[in-house]
Amino acid sequence: MRAEMKHEAQAVVNNICNTGKFSQLLASQDRDYLLSPTGSQVKVSDLEGKVVGLLFAANWYPPCRGFTQVLVGIYEELKSSFREFEIVYVSSDEDLDAFSSFYGNMPWLAIPFSDLETKKSLTRKYDVEGIPCLIFLQPQDRKDQATVRDGVELIYRYGVQAYPFCNERLEQLRKEDKIKRENQTLLNLLSNRHRDYVLSHTHFGLKQVPLASLVGKTIALYFSAEWCVPCAKFTPKLISVYEKIKQELAEKGEEDFEVVLVSSDRDKASFDSYYSSMPWLALPFGDTETKNLVRHFNVQGIPWLVIIGPDGKTITVHGRSLINLYRENAYPFTNAKVEELEKQLEQEAKDLPALVYHEGHGHDLNLVSDGNGGGPFICCVCDEQGSNWAYQCLQCGYEVHPKCVRSVDRHNSLLIAN
Incomplete structure (x- = not known):
């Protein structure tokens, strides 16, 4: 009897020892497999020894759909070179039909939609507070390869260059970024061994403008595309x-400012159509430097406007916000100029009413600043970014730029409504 008990106990120990890291995380008492895009079942144990990304997302949230499109390209490129890499979808979809529709666009594995407990367990374990969220796990939890939690940012910033998504590799990339920033010039940003020019409009078509002619000017890099609604x-x-x-x-008598389009258009016809409406310069469609610039400036959405100073260094990556706030007065976009404009806003705000009744909104709006409840916001009238002073509804969070307020007499408005 003792021999049998000892044998059974040893079997349990062996079973625990043979249960790998991913089997403990991704399997359940009733399931030892994951779904594949073909509908077949893949053993969780097949992931042992691989770098695994856990994608927390849902079809109902637009940023998830946008990020998934980017991640598919990265995944397919990595899988063509590295077999020891996989992604597992952890769904927050509303129902099975939504899950099936969204997962149908993904080339990786997934936890079955019905396994709510495993999905909840993973969400708690990795403190997932928002989606999309991408967690990278290493085969072995060595000190230099701990769990990496900011996978979404890394994919947007570095793409395949971040593989194998361990802290050691990320530290190396950050050091390279620092060196690039310190040595940044306009020429090494925009040129490559095949091209030392940008494009310009003429009556006879596009012509080449030497990059050297832009050195010493303030340059705005405009990341944009025809398909993008904003x-x-x-x-x-x-x-x-x-x-x-x-x-x-x-x-x-000065010529010290220029804009260069960095296009994300999907085909040349779209690029040609979009660029034909613009009065400035452009990188050629499909230029290899586009992806490098997106990563260098950590462009996470478009439109995105980066301002490069006359010395070739980055002044700000928030050019869009400065344009929305100050229009042409923002030039040359330096910290000194922004401080000057902020002081002007402070002075002008003293003459603004503390409370207004805004046309098209049913509540009073309070004048707020960064220090008393304000801060970065999206204007509910013009849909553009704002910061500093705003008119805010304390009941529902509605916010508008002071310049977008259309003040009406509340008493007359209520009489008309009745």
């Missing part, structure tokens, strides 16, 4: 601001 709203505003800045500089 870009369609921002581009006309940027064109207006660009033309006003160029006119003011021309009156002073």
Whole structure:
């Protein structure tokens, strides 16, 4: 009897020892497999020894859909070179149909939609507070390869270069980034061994403009695309601001500002159509430097406007916000200029009413600043970014730029409504 008990106990020990890290995380009492895109079952144990990414996402949230499209390309590129890599989808979809529809666009594995407990357990274990979230796990939890939690940012910033997504590799990439920033010039940002020019419009088509002619100017890199709805709203505003800045500089006999389009268009016809509406310069469609620039400036969405100073160094990656706030007055976008404009806003705010009744909104709006409940926001009238002073509804969070307020008499408004 004792011999049998000893044998059974040893079997249990052996079973525990043979249960790998991913089997403990991703399997359940009733399930030892994951779903594959073909509908077949893949043993969780097949993941042992691999770098595994856990993708927390859902079909109902647009940023998840956008990130998934980016991740598919990265995944397929990595899988073609590294077999020891896999991603597992951890769904927050609303129902099975939504899960099936969203997962149908993914080339990796997934926890079955019905396994709610495993999904909850993973969410708690990794403190997932928002989606999309991408957690990278290493085959062995060595000190230099601990769990990496900011996978979404890493994919957007480095793409396949971040593989195998361990802290050691990320530290190396950050050191390389620091060196690039310290040695950054306009020429090494925008040129490569095949191209030392950007494009410009002429009556006869596009012509090449030497990059050397831009050295010493303030340059705005405009990351945009024809298919992007926010870009369609921002581009006309940027064109207006660009033309006003160029006119003011021309009156002073100066030519110190230029914009360069960095396109994310999906085909050349779209690029040609979109760029034809713009008065500035552009990188050629499909240029290899586009991806490098997106990673270098950590571009996570478009439209995105980066300002490069006359010395070739980055002034700000928040050019879009400065344009929305200050229009052409933001030029040359330096910290000193922004501080000057903020002081002007402070002075102007003293003459603004503390409370307004805004046309199109049913509650009073309070004037707020960074220090008393304000801060970065999206204006509910023009859908553009704002910061510093705003009119805010304390009941529902509605916020607008002071310049977008259309104040009406509350008493008359209520009489008309009744």
